[in-house]
Amino acid sequence: MSLAIINGDIFGRKEKEIYIEGNRIKKVGQIESLIDENTVVIDAEEKTVIPGFFDSHTHFADMGINRENDVSECKSIEDVLKKIEKKKLNVVHGWDESLFREKRYILKKDLDIFDFPVIAFRVCGHLAVLNSEAIEMIELKDLDPRFYDLEKGIFKEDTLSKISKIYPKTIENYVRGIENATELAYSLGVTSIVDTVTPDIFKAYERIENDGTLGIRAHLYMKAKYIDNIINSGLSRIGSEKLRFNGTKIFTDGSLGAKTAALSFNYRGTEENGTLIYKDEELMELIRKIDKNELQAMIHCIGDRAIGQVLDCLDNIPRKIRHKIEHVEITNEKIRERIRKLKIPCSLQPNFLKWSENMYVERLGDKAVLNNRYKKMIEKGIKMGFGSDCMPFSPLFGIKCAVNDPYGESISIEDAIKFYTVGSAYLAYRENDLGTIGSGKLADIVVLSENIFSEIEKIKVEKTIFDGKIVL
Secondary structure, X not given: OEEEEEOXXXXXXXXXXXXXXXXXXXXXXXXXXXXXXXXEEEEOOOOEEEEOEEEEEEOHHHHHHHHHHEOOOOOOHHHHHHHHHXXXXXXXXXXXXXXXXXXXXXXXXXXOOXXXXXXXXXXXXXXXXXXXXXXXXXXXXXXXXXXXXXXXOEEEOOHHHHHHHHOOOOHHHHHHHXXXXXXXXXXXXXXXEEEEEOHHXXXXXXXXXXXXXXXXXXXXXXXXXHHHHHHHHOOOOOEOOOXXXXXXXXXXXXXXOOOOOOOOOOOOOOOOOOOOOOOHHXXXXXXXXXXXXXXXXXXXXXXXXHHHHHHHHHHOOOOOOXXXXXXXXXXXXXXXXXXXXXXXXXXXXXXXXXXXOOHHHHHXXXXXXXXXXXXXXXXOOOOEEEOOOOOOOOHHHHHHHHOOOOOOOOOOHHHHHHHOOHHHHHHOOOOOOOOOOOOOOEOOEEEEOOOOOOOHHHOOEEEEEEOOEEOO
């Protein structure tokens, strides 16, 4: 079966038609002679047609599982508690105190109204609050005391991996999660993603791919603590058109929301400036090991102090692979110039701009103007891709944020779309197959509900094509 799109305002092209044969684009423009009775024809009616969105930073499998216990829309602590009570939930995800009427973290005292264990993960994934029943289920001697406060019930960073074991997820859970997340992805025009995985999540993706039912192009990075297992098992940057193992995820600091992102200055009203997870030599040795085995490092660094440490390491390591840095939220001119000079591509989250006038100001004070300076990075010619970190998982929301920067540094809608398509494809070594509409490219295409240059708030995804098939 073949597929044709006609009368489309094709992003980045003058032509108005696309002909798809199998799972690839055969021709763009002048396709009349190729259309026959077996061709399914989509009339785009002058609406914008773009490559499928490529989200460069997700927690895709976990998101699919967590949709049932998501509290990201709650506007108060009371709303969160009501949802926990109604569904008798042991675990909830996604609360954001910047949205709460109370303008504070959930605390142990709030959750102690329940006589069953409750773990409430903040939206950033770097902080959770436990009630007394849940705290009794963990071995505190195994946790780093720097990262928990028993009185408040707050646990941060590496302690969370141990806390998550209280209610472990199975491979079967992850399979269902990937399938649930894929359905959501189609509705938002997302056809390719990057996911940070554990061995069990990796096995879930493999199972779906081996069954022939994987409906997303997934590019996987396993957490750095598994690096020796990765090397010993012989995993390399290999895979199919739909499933690829790309490399290793390194965390070098935490998050601004949890006040663990490593800054060169103190958080507003505190004596804290975040935490570097690695000593310089430890980080350099880890990156060397990853590069030596021709894996790609995906390096989380949010604060300017963490970004500086990462750049120092990359500057002193001969690199065979184009490693990438994630988030890069707090920068200055010196940092941006170093990124340009070292030719380090960046995966950025424009949806984080939603916090510019609340959470960033609350954490950083007058330094909030340093956050997410995409326009300045574009001016430097830095290679960039966009992702969501599932906060929320929605490219159109991220694009709306990027073109409406509250600090007067909005970028063009053309650039925003490029970063959410070909920019992200470049970050994952997929620019030859994905990210643009052209002959020979994989047929992942989205038809929007309007022309992209109309009112951005009104635009939705009307149709999604994945691997040459209409899936929405």
